[in-house]
Amino acid sequence: MRRWSLLLAFIVLTPVLGADEGSLLARIIDNSTHRLPLQTVAPKYPHKARRDRIEGRVQVCFDIDRLGRTRRIAVRHSTNRTFERPSIRAVKASTFRPLGEDEVLQAIKSCRTFVFSLEPVEEQAASSRRQQTNA
Amino acid sequence: MTKRIILLAILSLAVIHAYAEDGPGSKTVIGPRNIFLYDGANALMAGDSEEGVRLTMQGLKAAHGRREKKIGHANLCAGFLLIDQLRTALEHCNWVLEHDPYHWRTYNNRAIVYLKLERFEEAEADINRGQELNPRSENLKEVKGMYLDEVSPVREYIIIDDRRIEPLSPVEDPD
Numbered sequence: 001m002r003r004w005s006l007l008l009a010f011i012v013l014t015p016v017l018g019a020d021e022g023s024l025l026a027r028i029i030d031n032s033t034h035r036l037p038l039q040t041v042a043p044k045y046p047h048k049a050r051r052d053r054i055e056g057r058v059q060v061c062f063d064i065d066r067l068g069r070t071r072r073i074a075v076r077h078s079t080n081r082t083f084e085r086p087s088i089r090a091v092k093a094s095t096f097r098p099l100g101e102d103e104v105l106q107a108i109k110s111c112r113t114f115v116f117s118l119e120p121v122e123e124q125a126a127s128s129r130r131q132q133t134n135a
Numbered sequence: 136m137t138k139r140i141i142l143l144a145i146l147s148l149a150v151i152h153a154y155a156e157d158g159p160g161s162k163t164v165i166g167p168r169n170i171f172l173y174d175g176a177n178a179l180m181a182g183d184s185e186e187g188v189r190l191t192m193q194g195l196k197a198a199h200g201r202r203e204k205k206i207g208h209a210n211l212c213a214g215f216l217l218i219d220q221l222r223t224a225l226e227h228c229n230w231v232l233e234h235d236p237y238h239w240r241t242y243n244n245r246a247i248v249y250l251k252l253e254r255f256e257e258a259e260a261d262i263n264r265g266q267e268l269n270p271r272s273e274n275l276k277e278v279k280g281m282y283l284d285e286v287s288p289v290r291e292y293i294i295i296d297d298r299r300i301e302p303l304s305p306v307e308d309p310d
Contacts, residue, residue: 051280115294
């Protein structure tokens, strides 16, 4: 029985891990925080949200330390909890330009809003995907 | 897509379970009643689709009673789907649903068959019927996602908005 449970758990997990990446587009609006972004990581669209055609928005606030790393990350507002974890991960993986020795660290919270949306794909692209699948 | 179909079909197998009966006037039986059906289901779940189909067909020949026949046909529906023999899969799916119109797993598998045959309206009807019977099924949600990807595909679009929404603090605002 335990063997079957393990097998089923593996099978259940695999589609999530092996899901198609899809074509992710990320657009960044206005980087004018008080610190210059060095690396901005886009969150991964959650598989179940994409599957169920769920869209949403998450605002994450955080501190930036002298080295440009994000600290004390917290969700300030979100329309759906599904999107919170990938948003936190994305902020955690993002970095900002480190401060110079003569610069003073300002105790200001930065916030970043992620908007997760799904756009219809034109029929032409859809049919070419179908053909690829059939091949 | 193919990998998802395989996994979903496997998850929707009507596996024949071991059972034990112990009561007055009855003998205790431990283990599967129809070993071919049982081994066939195991082979299908292990990914050996052709062997799974072969064993399940043998099991179906030796099936006793409606329940075993239903399990045999349901697993052949999944098995032939896995080996991409869609017409044969459809025949077995139809057999099950003619005899048991409440078998949500077969609606799940037949919906995949219809999707692969590009019979989208029938696929949608089976997904809806399956979800009426088992609204919480993750398998059916996955199949519905595959159906939506076929009929109305979408592209993920993420906006990262760093615009400040709070008023600037006095330290930052020189005015």
